[in-house]
Structures are given as C-alpha cells and as structure tokens.
Amino acid sequence: MAPTMYIVYLRFNGEIIYGQHGAEYQGPQMKFIRVHHGISFVELEMKIFNALQLNNQSHRITVTYRCPQEVISPHINYMTLLITDDDSVNRMFDILDATPELKSIELYISVEDCVGEGVEPLTKDYGDGLETEDCVDEDVQQMTVDDTARFTQPSTVGGCTPQLHEILTSMEDCGPSTRHEYVPLGVNLLHGVDDMMMVEFTADDKEENTDYDNDAYFDDDDDDNDDDDDDEVDEVDDVVWNAKQKAIANIYGDWGESYQLLPKFMKALIDSNPSTKVKWETYWSADVGSAIFESVFWAFGPSIQGFVHCRPVISIDATHLYGKYEGKLMIAMTTDANNGIYPLAFAVMEKESKDTWHWFLRCLKKHVTKDRELCIISDRHRGILSTVMWKKLQPLNAYHRFCLRHLTSNFNQRFHDKRLKNMIMRAGQHNQLRKFNATMDSIRHYNKDAVTILDNETNVEKWALAKDDGLRYGVMTTNLFECFNGVLKGAHNLPITAMVEFIYFKLVHYFNDRRIKTQAQLTSGQEFSTHALEIFEKWSEKASLHRVIEFNRDEGTFQIQTQPSLTSMNKGNHRHVVKLANRTCSYGKWQAYKIPCSHAIAACASQHINVYQYIDPFYSLTEMLACYQLHFQPMKDAPY
Known part of the structure; x- marks a missing residue:
C-alpha cells in the first residue's frame, strides 16, 4: 500500500507573531509540498530547498512547525516547535494524527546565507508575492546547465578551453578595486570592419548630456570604498590577486591581447550568426595613437528573434567585472513561458552612469525590443531613471517599474528596521487593493516618515502590484537576473573575449536543452508550461x-x-x-x-x-518552443 501523503504549507519571507490564538506567520508568500509519513529530516529539508529553489551549499534554513497546543472549538491555539531531526519530524506527524481537525502541516521557514570566503551571495526573494490565500508564488527558475556537460566545440581564443570554466567558479574574487588601465584597440585591428561592426564615436551625444552626474545614485549605493586593511594584508592580497591573474591568463590568454582580439571574435560571431547585433563605442587617443575601447553591446540573434514570444517584461541590471581591467557587465533579460530566465543583451563598459545606461538602453531598443511595448524592471539607479525619462527615448514604449527587493532594502538601510522592510514588502506584493490599503495604514501608524518618503520619492504604481495594472505579470524583483548572474559566476573573472565566448557556449547549451524539453512536453500533449x-x-x-x-x-x-x-x-x-x-x-x-x-x-x-x-x-508551450526555435550556429576558426 502506498504511504499516506500529507500537504505541507511552507511559509517564508515574513515573521512569526503571536496573536489571539498563539503563533501566526505574518507574510504573504507560501508554497506547498507533499510528503509521506515517515519522511526523514534530511529528506524533508531537501524538499524544502527544492521548493524554495535554494542551494543547500549557500543557504541555511530553520524549520519551525506551527504546532496545535489546544483545540477550543471552533478555534485552535498554536505554539511553535523547532524541527531539527528525525524525532521532531515524527513528533510532528504524531501531533497531526492526534488532531483530526487539521488536514495539513504548516511550517515556517527562515533562510540565512552561509556564504563562504570568496563566494558572492545571491539574494533571493523566493518569487513574486502571490497572496497567501492561494499557497503558491511566482516560481523563479535558474538557468541551469548540466554540470557534467562539456562544450564540444574547441575554443579559438587565446588557448581558452571552455571545459575548464569550472576553474573560474572556484576562484575567489579577491582583486583590489582600483586596478584599471585604458585598453587601446589598434587602428589596424578596426580598419576595414568598422561598417560591419558599427563602430561609433559619440562625442555629440556626450555634449548634449553634459548635465549628467555620472556617479550619482538615487538610493542604491555602490560603495567601493572598503575599509583600509593593514599593509601586511594588502601585500598578501596583491600576491594572491596577481597569482590568480597569471593563472587565468595562462588558460584563457593575455588580458590586454584579449581586448585586441575582441573585434575579430565578434566578426567571426556575426559571420556565423548573421542576426547577432554588435555595437561599439571607442574614442581616438592622440597620446596612444589608436582607438581606445570604451564599451561594447551585443545581443545574440536567437535571443533577439525569440524575444517576441516572451512576456513583454524585461529586467535590467549590472554586475562587476574582475581582473586586470575592471568594469561592469550590463544584462537585459526576460522570462520564458516556464518562468525560466531568457537572456536578451549584454554590454561591457567602465562603470554605471547616466551616459552608459542611456547608451545601453538605446542599443537595446534599436536592436532587440524595437517598437514593442514593454515593462522594464530595475533598481533605482539614477542613470536608469534619467534615461527612462529622457524625451529622446520616449519611443522606447516602456513602463518603468521598480524592483521591490531593492526598494525595501533601501528602506532597511535608511531606517535599520527589518519589520518596516517586511511591511513594505507585503504592501508591494498584495494584488488586492483592499489589502494594500490596509497594510499601508499599518505602515503609516508604525512609521509615518517612511510613508512620507514612499509618497515623495516613488510613484506607487512603480512598486505596488495592486496599482500596476497588470503590466509586470506579477514579477516583482530582478532576482531572475541574479540567478543568471549566479550561473555565469566565473565569467566575470575572464579576459573580455574569453568571457563573451563563455557566455556564447552557455547559451548554445541552454537553448538546445530548453528546445528538446519543450518539444517533448508538446509531443506528450501538454499545452501550457x-x-x-x-x-x-x-x-x-x-x-x-x-x-x-x-x-x-x-x-x-x-x-x-x-x-x-x-x-x-x-x-x-x-x-x-x-x-x-x-x-x-x-x-x-x-x-x-x-x-x-x-x-x-x-x-x-x-x-x-x-x-x-x-x-x-x-x-503556452507553443510560444515557449518558438523562443528557442532558432539555433545558434557554430563559429568557424577565426584568424586570431
């Protein structure tokens, strides 16, 4: 006989409170799993990790059972019971069997990062805040690539062998934050390919944007001023950092040469994948006697053509590049029918600023999104705010929305109040206007200054789901971008050409994997994701x-x-x-x-x-298959 299955509701991203009937959980997010009587604690823990899409190597969870203490019809009073081992799991089922009024188990899950040295934490909000009433949230799926898979096409960039990309994943990001040099792109390397590569000098653009404050942020601090370590620690860090750069250069090629190889690599990429778009920004340096690299934008053809079959919601964000030449990697992405991440475009530049965000979004519109009406979700970087409001980009056809996690984190930094942060999170996630207004009233009584700031510095439709008019499809955060950033961990340690090739092969595998799985689901008769x-x-x-x-x-x-x-x-x-x-x-x-x-x-x-x-x-799976229908084409050997 098959074991009896029980429904277990997982409550998370909130806090335990004690009300009239004992322990309750305040927070709008919930998922459910099914378990059998006799499940071990380890098995239960792994089911919870999988349901919340957490990595058990980088996160630690605490499991608390909402335990019935006494039944006073028609009410039940509750206490809390920590679940830490097999005995406490068995005790939980014994209590359930002894309480026929209950048909399910309710667990409260708290999550902590257990980030080790040299590992970047990935913030996760466990979805996009469906109401608790419906016990399900907007599942966030990582772009997963089989760890055992190996790239079959040999690399052609400076001895780069993609099957060694795991080396970069294990290397710590320990580089000092001030190592940067200008990288000249020799005139002879650009000569003859400037039309095809769309090399552009944008001095006029910069003149008309002279009011930009390139380093200004609205609320999202990007503080690179770390506390000074003593000289001995600095010396050790320098030794480790230099050793790391040499190791990477031995595998993936010289850092400086990689920039000079990039135009040829991009040309080879376009030759084999003609629908791919690449755009450059350089400026002439009389002192160096050549064109100086400033930024490059690229979008792979299969992503561009598949985008029309994705929801009209994109997330934009940026992450640090590490190595001899530092900078920023900007990414635009959306989601497919199964809520899996779908990368759209990339750009490498020196830093985030109004100028660079303006350029990135202009390229994104021209080559990827075109005239499609969009919802753009981002943090509140001043460069993004200024660009979205800039009159020349109004044809972007974009409605701007804020990442709720960034917004609440800003308030937590300002007020140092986690309860306030959670209250604003709940307000933003409510889809029902009545509940939104009630939560805002609670915030107003709790901290009037916070509501004043919310009213003065944000438009409510930009962060509250109840006021969104359905533009964001329930997507409340840019966490999907961070999942993608997690999969690409190691790429931003690479020399630039090796990094572009690394991303290229990742997407080759990802598109093939999604195409095969979606086709199999359609063949089985499944209609929706x-x-x-x-x-x-x-x-x-x-x-x-x-x-x-x-x-x-x-x-x-x-x-x-x-x-x-x-x-x-x-x-x-x-x-x-x-x-x-x-x-x-x-x-x-x-x-x-x-x-x-x-x-x-x-x-x-x-x-x-x-x-x-x-x-x-x-x-629909028909739309999902269309997202991945176009194949990447293998690149021919390029004359590096």
Missing part, C-alpha cells in the same frame, strides 16, 4: 469551494462567494465580481498574473466554459 499549470491547478483546488451566482451569462458576469476560513476570522467569506469578457476579477490576481484566479475558474466551471482559453498565450 509547467509553471503556469502548477499555479492554475493550485487555484483550481480553491475554486471548488466557491459559490457562484450568475448575473449575466452573455457578458460573463458572476459574483463569487468564498468560504469562511476555519483558522482565521479575518480570512475568507468575501464576495468578488468576475467579468469573463474583460478578463477581470475584483480580487485583482487574474489581471496581475494573466492566469485565471480561483474565482474565474469557479465561474467558468459553473457554466461549463473552457477556462484554459483565458490563460495568457505567453504561457
């Missing part, structure tokens, strides 16, 4: 409990009555209005995520209407 179906099926479970009142079947207007909650006096027993013709529900979730909510599902079920027609087409 697993990500969308998991959300839909969870909401369908709740739909069966709703009561539907028909008002106008021809127009698809229904009133939905939800059941009272058995565990909380403040949940359930609400009325919502569904209008199928408008694809709206007064609850707000359908508009936010473009997947029918439980109320819309109930309305369709009552009239035997095919509810799947109301799932946004961008969640």
Whole structure:
C-alpha cells in the first residue's frame, strides 16, 4: 500500500507573531509540498530547498512547525516547535494524527546565507508575492546547465578551453578595486570592419548630456570604498590577486591581447550568426595613437528573434567585472513561458552612469525590443531613471517599474528596521487593493516618515502590484537576473573575449536543452508550461469551494462567494465580481498574473466554459518552443 501523503504549507519571507490564538506567520508568500509519513529530516529539508529553489551549499534554513497546543472549538491555539531531526519530524506527524481537525502541516521557514570566503551571495526573494490565500508564488527558475556537460566545440581564443570554466567558479574574487588601465584597440585591428561592426564615436551625444552626474545614485549605493586593511594584508592580497591573474591568463590568454582580439571574435560571431547585433563605442587617443575601447553591446540573434514570444517584461541590471581591467557587465533579460530566465543583451563598459545606461538602453531598443511595448524592471539607479525619462527615448514604449527587493532594502538601510522592510514588502506584493490599503495604514501608524518618503520619492504604481495594472505579470524583483548572474559566476573573472565566448557556449547549451524539453512536453500533449499549470491547478483546488451566482451569462458576469476560513476570522467569506469578457476579477490576481484566479475558474466551471482559453498565450508551450526555435550556429576558426 502506498504511504499516506500529507500537504505541507511552507511559509517564508515574513515573521512569526503571536496573536489571539498563539503563533501566526505574518507574510504573504507560501508554497506547498507533499510528503509521506515517515519522511526523514534530511529528506524533508531537501524538499524544502527544492521548493524554495535554494542551494543547500549557500543557504541555511530553520524549520519551525506551527504546532496545535489546544483545540477550543471552533478555534485552535498554536505554539511553535523547532524541527531539527528525525524525532521532531515524527513528533510532528504524531501531533497531526492526534488532531483530526487539521488536514495539513504548516511550517515556517527562515533562510540565512552561509556564504563562504570568496563566494558572492545571491539574494533571493523566493518569487513574486502571490497572496497567501492561494499557497503558491511566482516560481523563479535558474538557468541551469548540466554540470557534467562539456562544450564540444574547441575554443579559438587565446588557448581558452571552455571545459575548464569550472576553474573560474572556484576562484575567489579577491582583486583590489582600483586596478584599471585604458585598453587601446589598434587602428589596424578596426580598419576595414568598422561598417560591419558599427563602430561609433559619440562625442555629440556626450555634449548634449553634459548635465549628467555620472556617479550619482538615487538610493542604491555602490560603495567601493572598503575599509583600509593593514599593509601586511594588502601585500598578501596583491600576491594572491596577481597569482590568480597569471593563472587565468595562462588558460584563457593575455588580458590586454584579449581586448585586441575582441573585434575579430565578434566578426567571426556575426559571420556565423548573421542576426547577432554588435555595437561599439571607442574614442581616438592622440597620446596612444589608436582607438581606445570604451564599451561594447551585443545581443545574440536567437535571443533577439525569440524575444517576441516572451512576456513583454524585461529586467535590467549590472554586475562587476574582475581582473586586470575592471568594469561592469550590463544584462537585459526576460522570462520564458516556464518562468525560466531568457537572456536578451549584454554590454561591457567602465562603470554605471547616466551616459552608459542611456547608451545601453538605446542599443537595446534599436536592436532587440524595437517598437514593442514593454515593462522594464530595475533598481533605482539614477542613470536608469534619467534615461527612462529622457524625451529622446520616449519611443522606447516602456513602463518603468521598480524592483521591490531593492526598494525595501533601501528602506532597511535608511531606517535599520527589518519589520518596516517586511511591511513594505507585503504592501508591494498584495494584488488586492483592499489589502494594500490596509497594510499601508499599518505602515503609516508604525512609521509615518517612511510613508512620507514612499509618497515623495516613488510613484506607487512603480512598486505596488495592486496599482500596476497588470503590466509586470506579477514579477516583482530582478532576482531572475541574479540567478543568471549566479550561473555565469566565473565569467566575470575572464579576459573580455574569453568571457563573451563563455557566455556564447552557455547559451548554445541552454537553448538546445530548453528546445528538446519543450518539444517533448508538446509531443506528450501538454499545452501550457509547467509553471503556469502548477499555479492554475493550485487555484483550481480553491475554486471548488466557491459559490457562484450568475448575473449575466452573455457578458460573463458572476459574483463569487468564498468560504469562511476555519483558522482565521479575518480570512475568507468575501464576495468578488468576475467579468469573463474583460478578463477581470475584483480580487485583482487574474489581471496581475494573466492566469485565471480561483474565482474565474469557479465561474467558468459553473457554466461549463473552457477556462484554459483565458490563460495568457505567453504561457503556452507553443510560444515557449518558438523562443528557442532558432539555433545558434557554430563559429568557424577565426584568424586570431
């Protein structure tokens, strides 16, 4: 006989509070897993790591059971019980068996980074804040590449062998932050390829933007002024750093030569993949007697052509480059139908500024997004804010939204108040206007100054899901970018040409992997992505409990009555209005995520209407396959 399966609700990204009936969890995010009686603590822990998409090497979790203490009908009083070993897991099931009023287990999960020396922490918000009522959040999927896979095409860049990329992953980023030199691109290297490579000198652009404060930030500090170590530590760091650079150069080629190889590599890339776009910025130096590299933008052809089949939401961000020549790697990305990351464009430049963000977004519009209407999610770097508002970029057709994690982190830095941070996070994640207003009232009573700053420095539609009008598809953070940054860890330690090639081969494998898996799902008869179906099926479970009142079947207007909650006096027993013709529900979730909510599902079920027609087409596997349909082409041997 198969073991009995239990539903376990995982509550996270909030805090434990004690109310009228004991322990409760304040926070809007929840997932669920199914476990069997007799599961070990290690197995339970791994299921939680997988459900929250955490790496057990870089994160530590604490598991707290919301344990029933006494049943006083119709209420249950709760206490907390730490789950630390097999005995406490067994005790949890014994309590559940002894409490027939309960049908499931509720666990509170707290997460800590356990970042070791030389490993960069990746911040994760566990999704995009679906309401707790529906027990599911916007799953964030990492761009995963099989660790055992090896690139089959030999490298042609300075002896770079891509199968050695693991070496870079294990190397610590220990370089001093001030090592930078100008890198000349010899005139002879650029001569004859300037038209094809679109080399551009932009002195005029800089003159008309002389009001830019290149190093100004709005709130997101990028403080490179580390505390001075003593001379002995500096000397040791220099030795380690120099040794690392020599090791990388031995494997991937000389740092300076890599910049001079880059134009030839890009030409070979375009020759083999003609739809790929590359744009350069250089300036002439009379002192050096050649063109000086300033920045390069590139977007791979398969990504450009597949983008039209992705949701019109992109994230933009930047990460540090390390090595002899430092700088910034800018990335624009979106998500596919399965919420997997989908890289769009890259750029390398000296630093983030108004000038560089302006140039990057202008290239992005011209070569990738074109005239498509978009929602752009980012932090509040002043360069991004200025560029989005710049009148010459208005045809960008973009609605700008803020990353909620960056916003709340800024408030935490300003007020040093984690509770305030979590309250703002909850307000931003609510899709229902009523709940948003109630949370804002709580914040106003808790810290009036914080609300004043929110009102004065931000537009509410830029950070609050309830005010978003469905533009961001429920995506609240740029954490997907950080997942991509995590997969590429090691790339930003490489000489520039080796780094571009590294990214190229990563995407070759990624596109092939996604194409094969999606085709297999379509062949099996699956119509929508697993990500969308998991959300839909969870909401369908709740739909069966709703009561539907028909008002106008021809127009698809229904009133939905939800059941009272058995565990909380403040949940359930609400009325919502569904209008199928408008694809709206007064609850707000359908508009936010473009997947029918439980109320819309109930309305369709009552009239035997095919509810799947109301799932946004961008969640279909047909669109997902089209994202990855175009193949990367192998590069010919280039005359390096």
